[in-house]
Amino acid sequence: MNESRLVDRxxxxxxxxxxxxxxxxxxxxxxxxxxxxxxxxxxxxxxxxGGRSKDIITEFTRQDxxxxxxxxxxxxxxxxxxxxxxxxxDIKKDYDIDMIGVIEPGAxxxxxxTKSGKIGIIGTHATINSNAYAKYIHEIDPDLKVFSLACPxxxxxAEEGYIDxxxxxxxxxxxxQTMKDVEVDTLVxxxxxxxxxxxxxxxxxxxxxxxxxSGEETARAARDILSESNLMNPSASQTPCxxxxxxxxxxxxxxxxxxxxxxFLGREVSRITRVDxxxx
Amino acid sequence: MNESRLVDRxxxxxxxxxxxxxxxxxxxxxxxxxxxxxxxxxxxxxxxxGGRSKDIITEFTRQDxxxxxxxxxxxxxxxxxxxxxxxxxDIKKDYDIDMIGVIEPGAxxxxxxTKSGKIGIIGTHATINSNAYAKYIHEIDPDLKVFSLACPxxxxxAEEGYIDxxxxxxxxxxxxQTMKDVEVDTLVxxxxxxxxxxxxxxxxxxxxxxxxxSGEETARAARDILSESNLMNPSASQTPCxxxxxxxxxxxxxxxxxxxxxxFLGREVSRITRVDxxxx
Numbered sequence: 001m002n003e004s005r006l007v008d009r010x011x012x013x014x015x016x017x018x019x020x021x022x023x024x025x026x027x028x029x030x031x032x033x034x035x036x037x038x039x040x041x042x043x044x045x046x047x048x049x050g051g052r053s054k055d056i057i058t059e060f061t062r063q064d065x066x067x068x069x070x071x072x073x074x075x076x077x078x079x080x081x082x083x084x085x086x087x088x089x090d091i092k093k094d095y096d097i098d099m100i101g102v103i104e105p106g107a108x109x110x111x112x113x114t115k116s117g118k119i120g121i122i123g124t125h126a127t128i129n130s131n132a133y134a135k136y137i138h139e140i141d142p143d144l145k146v147f148s149l150a151c152p153x154x155x156x157x158a159e160e161g162y163i164d165x166x167x168x169x170x171x172x173x174x175x176x177q178t179m180k181d182v183e184v185d186t187l188v189x190x191x192x193x194x195x196x197x198x199x200x201x202x203x204x205x206x207x208x209x210x211x212x213x214s215g216e217e218t219a220r221a222a223r224d225i226l227s228e229s230n231l232m233n234p235s236a237s238q239t240p241c242x243x244x245x246x247x248x249x250x251x252x253x254x255x256x257x258x259x260x261x262x263x264f265l266g267r268e269v270s271r272i273t274r275v276d277x278x279x280x
Numbered sequence: 281m282n283e284s285r286l287v288d289r290x291x292x293x294x295x296x297x298x299x300x301x302x303x304x305x306x307x308x309x310x311x312x313x314x315x316x317x318x319x320x321x322x323x324x325x326x327x328x329x330g331g332r333s334k335d336i337i338t339e340f341t342r343q344d345x346x347x348x349x350x351x352x353x354x355x356x357x358x359x360x361x362x363x364x365x366x367x368x369x370d371i372k373k374d375y376d377i378d379m380i381g382v383i384e385p386g387a388x389x390x391x392x393x394t395k396s397g398k399i400g401i402i403g404t405h406a407t408i409n410s411n412a413y414a415k416y417i418h419e420i421d422p423d424l425k426v427f428s429l430a431c432p433x434x435x436x437x438a439e440e441g442y443i444d445x446x447x448x449x450x451x452x453x454x455x456x457q458t459m460k461d462v463e464v465d466t467l468v469x470x471x472x473x474x475x476x477x478x479x480x481x482x483x484x485x486x487x488x489x490x491x492x493x494s495g496e497e498t499a500r501a502a503r504d505i506l507s508e509s510n511l512m513n514p515s516a517s518q519t520p521c522x523x524x525x526x527x528x529x530x531x532x533x534x535x536x537x538x539x540x541x542x543x544f545l546g547r548e549v550s551r552i553t554r555v556d557x558x559x560x
Binding site: 044045046051052053055056125126129152153155156157160162165166167168170171174251252253254255256278 | 433531
């Protein structure tokens with residue numbers, strides 16, 4: 001193994017999202033790849049992507065990726081469901097670097113675990129309109145029945161910390177009744193904000209419905225790809241295994257950012273640098 | 281009166297907002313200045329401004345104004361509470377053209393109409409943190425008591441059409457209880473989205489509390505300024521008075537735009553042109 005190869009393997013993983021939501025994916029990556037270095041970019045200056053057009057989402061996603069590549073990352077995780085479903089496939093072709101989105105791992109897990117063959121997908125307007133989850137699921141098994149539903153208010157509710165409130169329960173009942181009516185046995189949380197409302201969504205759907213967290217599945221898929229491509233950080237084999245270094249970049253630092261970010265990540269978010277992303 | 285003066289007076293009024301919210305202000309302008317031509321710019325590609333930093337809001341506001349000036353408008357209405365409270369005062373100094381924001385008219389109406397001397401202000405995080413309403417009110421009367429509160433979930437609830445839902449009522453009760461506790465007799469709707477929830481807010485606050493719609497007050501203030509500056513469209517004196525021409529520009533055209541926009545404006549939104557606002 002030559003030196004340049006070693007440098008490659010120690011390079012950070014690049015993770016980006018339209019804002020803070022991707023921190024729930026990073027949280028899962030920390031759990032199973034704690035030794036990896038990471039660069040997180042959150043486009044909080046232009047968040048949310050979920051209600052925007054394909055053109056704008058593609059333009060923003062290209063800039064996010066260009067920034068991470070400048071940071072010399074070895075692998076890119078698109079932790080945003082909206083960008084993954086609308087823009088990533090087109091952009092991927094233009095680069096040599098491995099990239100993974102959150103759709104395929106979530107779709108695969110749902111297809112493998114459903115018993116009744118009825119899968120529900122919830123996400124932003126853009127994710128649902130793209131039909132990306134259904135397309136992946138049908139590539140795996142065309143006989144599976146997929147029901148998709150936009151639940152846009154779950155994003156601001158999660159960001160505002162409206163987790164255990166009566167209003168959130170009423171909105172969840174409102175949104176999810178059709179999923180109960182069609183009797184899905186598996187529901188994909190197709191937006192990185194939704195794991196914060198997992199408890200409420202689970203209560204409404206009932207114990208018999210399996211909730212798939214796309215972020216969790218994506219972290220597992222990232223581990224498999226790094227392992228297969230021999231890109232895992234060599235420090236992984238050290239005992240004790242040292243923890244990787246994490247850097248955070250954002251396109252804006254609003255007053256309430258670090259509080260919201262820490263709630264999403266489940267640990268303190270430090271070393272935050274602001275980037276002028278429109279220049280990429 | 282020379283010809284160039286005539287051209288000036290026929291020029292459109294420029295109105296801008298961070299997104300669709302400003303259409304509630306335009307709706308009020310239509311009512312009292314129906315003969316004026318108008319250019320509306322909605323920054324839907326970067327909406328919402330309310331949770332962003334002062335730097336970013338100022339940068340975006342400068343671009344919005346630069347675009348309207350290129351459209352040769354005679355007068356500018358900043359229909360966004362966040363931009364009006366955080367950025368407008370600084371930017372105004374750099375231009376000759378008259379500009380008005382939504383804060384001063386709303387603040388003035390509240391100061392004039394309160395009887396108990398206790399005024400409540402509700403708005404986005406950025407508007408409330410700026411303390412702009414309280415500053416204007418205290419310039420008019422330093423003895424008035426002002427209570428300010430961010431109600432960020434009202435924005436997505438209005439955009440998603442969650443107007444008459446139980447959940448919206450619960451969130452309004454949650455937010456507004458402190459305003460009831462301190463017994464304000466006047467409540468300023470300090471966000472252009474809030475008039476859509478006027479009914480719910482009014483129900484929660486009770487009949488004794490006067491709701492001030494900043495958009496309505498701004499339309500009146502705009503009429504007064506045009507009249508005093510002799511900038512009113514000369515067609516105003518024709519009988520019958522012809523209706524002005526309206527043009528709409530946006531920084532993105534998401535799939536659901538025209539439906540949401542029509543709900544905010546109370547009439548169909550047509551002739552929508554997309555602008556690449558980051559180039560301004």
